[in-house]
Amino acid sequence: MSDDFLRIDHVSKHFGVVSAVDDAVLSIARGEFFALLGPSGCGKTTLLRMIAGFEHPETGDIFVEGQRITDLPPNLRPSNMVFQSYAIFPHLDVFDNIAYGLRKARLAKTELARRVDEALAMVRLEGFGGRTSDQLSGGQRQRVALARALVKRPKVLLLDEPLGALDKRLREAMQIELRQLQKSVGITFVFVTHDQEEALSMSDRIAVMSGGRILQVASPRELYERPNCREVADFIGEMNFFAAGEIGVAGLAAIRPEKISLSRDSGRMRGAIASVAYLGERSHYGVAVAERAEPIAVAAQNTARNGFAVGDTVWLSWDAESVVVLPD
């Protein structure tokens, strides 16, 4: 993943005294499904809007395929955006919405219709051309927004929390669909979300942001297994943190709940079950341990044998490789 298809070069922006984006450096490859992940206010949307052209960086540059696009207005950029609110034009039907960006090209009527139908088929909305915005469900509107952006065959597709307004089941279905769509179309996707599960399941690589800074850029697996700092470790999935010396490691240590196993007989550390959350195929236990304010989170698969109840004494154990050492 070394071609600098989309390159963000030391980009910064302030709003008043607040630093929205602080010296961001990023290199995204062609055809990558890339996520900008972080809590609200971390700067991910600002960064996305700078790529789209709706915000202008104070310092730094943005390049697409080597071409500097920093000063280009949004309508001249090789990117297209799917907005968080979808921004479907209410005075146009679905066909005209999708065709909107193609009008300038003055295509022949048949060619235009072909392109629009092709886009509709891509998002599985065949036959919806005559509908208007108020006749569409949230999920359908999202797909129209997608089709509208994709029909222009941009070099980069930008998506601003596109699944936020959908209910859980629809969201999960759309995650798979988006991923498949991206693979079939081959366009570079840059995707903003605050939902780390979503980012992990869909992306090739993720940039975790906080307070305007990019904390770590890595594949989902690497982010999960080898976070490079406490913030990333805390944000992605659930994590148990141990102060220096607590488990015999010099420095801040962290272990994932599912990497800790429970036994009635033996282990490295002894504790008592403080809470049980039964989740069907797994249970989440909170284990209270002496000299530790916060219970240790343990995720264990439920088998016929291992049901623990509140108050039970248990032993915790883990592999050495499961321990992640973090800088303070």
Added chain:
Amino acid sequence: MRAMARWSVRSLRRSEGARGLALLTPTMAIMLAALAAPMALLALYSFWRQDGYALDHTATLAQYATAIGRETYRALFWRSIAISSVVTAVTVGLAYPMAYFVAFRVEKTKFVWLVLLTIPFWTSYLLRVFAWKLILGYNGVINTGLMSLGLIHQPLTFLLYNPIAVVVTLAHAWAPFAILPIYVSLEKIDRSLLDAAADLGDGPVRRFLRVTLPLSMPGAIGAAVLIFVPTTGDYVTPALVGGSNGVMIANVIEEQFDKVGNWPLGAALALASMAAVGVVTLLFVSAMRAATARIR
């Protein structure tokens, strides 16, 4: 069990509607009495005849025949509609950029601008018309001002007592009526739609023509109707600044009730002009809607 629940829900809804209707009744009754009854009487009068000092109640179309048939009245209808059309076009045309400015170019002081724009509306309409009479008159502000500056040596006579004076005065008086509806519809436009249009390739002008304009059309059309209909029936302005060339239909109607004493004819003139204005308005609104729907 389910039947009982359904019945109680239905009766709840019925009583809700009934309670609502009960609250509405006083207002509705009064509005009906104050509006429907007089309008019905007006219609009746238009079919009667004035016989000396008495009213002849035999139904006749004579008044309408006069109202539509007489050349002078017909010309007056058209002149009133023409003047109001120009006033509407000018007022809405001038108000749109102003409303656009407050909606899109002003961030924190929108309130101030809106208040400033509506204050003139709250002064006496009579006095505003009168102010224009002072401004446009032979010895008025413009003439004496230009003369004292040495720019002209004879007062300009074309300023007052003609349709142009009526148009200028009415456009000035009705400006706030145009601004507010247009402003509201511009303000309601989802800004992300404009971002989307830019993202899809439109520069600022195309974006305005393809998104902002069609979405603000309902407000502009509403403003146009709000101005056109009442100005056709305006009395004060043509009376004060219109002269004999700027007479409008309302002046003639008023005459029937004042000097002439022919109430049935006045009624017929009033209803005939309302019908004409109604037709023109409907045609205008459908034409504008059709034109707007064609914007892609």
Added chain:
Amino acid sequence: MRGKGLLVYAVLYLAFLYVPVLFLPLFSFNASVFIAFPLSGFTTQWYAQMAADGAMLRALGNSLEVGAAAAAISTLLGLLAAKALTRYRVPGGGAILALTSLPLFIPDIVLGIALLIALTAAGVPLSLVTVIAGHCLICVPFAITVLISRFEGFDKSLEEASLDLGENGWITFWRVTFPLALPGIVSSLLLTFVVSFDEFLIAYFLAGDDATLPIYIWGQLRFPYKLPSVLALGALILVASAVLVVLAEWVRSHGLKARRHAMVGA
């Protein structure tokens, strides 16, 4: 740089709106009976003359009475209608709303003569009372518009919460509905008052021997030597209206703040 053009336009437009109106106060201080340039010097004599004009003061009093009555009645009617249309699903509510707005779309001249005909046919003598009736007809649509927008922004669950907490309907009205609707009521009163105060044509048709202020002014416009004192009156009306408008807007936005507090949870 592109934006500046529109700003220049906006300023010019504002000037176009205000300059004709500002000639009124300008010439009300001018020491000459003739409304013409060049200016002749400063004087307050016209204001004194106006203050001494008995007929004018009587007309002013009449207008204040008529305005207050029309404002009160139309706001009350508007309140009932607004509450009914926003709180309850009334069958045909949309049509009813359109019906009540009808007076706005009928030219004043037509309304004036129709009311004159009706009152004459009913044998009702023309007086300030008939003027009040006519003004209510055109003020109610304004009142309904203002009050509906107030009620629509109103969280219904506030009233429900009050009922749930044990207060009966009447107390709920006094402690919850009324205070929150109050800014809207005040706004409606101010708006309808100004509409009535300024209204000329319908009053002209429906007034008996007592003149309202616009009728009085209309009568004075034929006498050139009375013009400057009419201008003095106009200038005062201008200032008073401006104050009222700002007041109405302040009340409205202050009411919005109170509502926001109420919605967040006072």
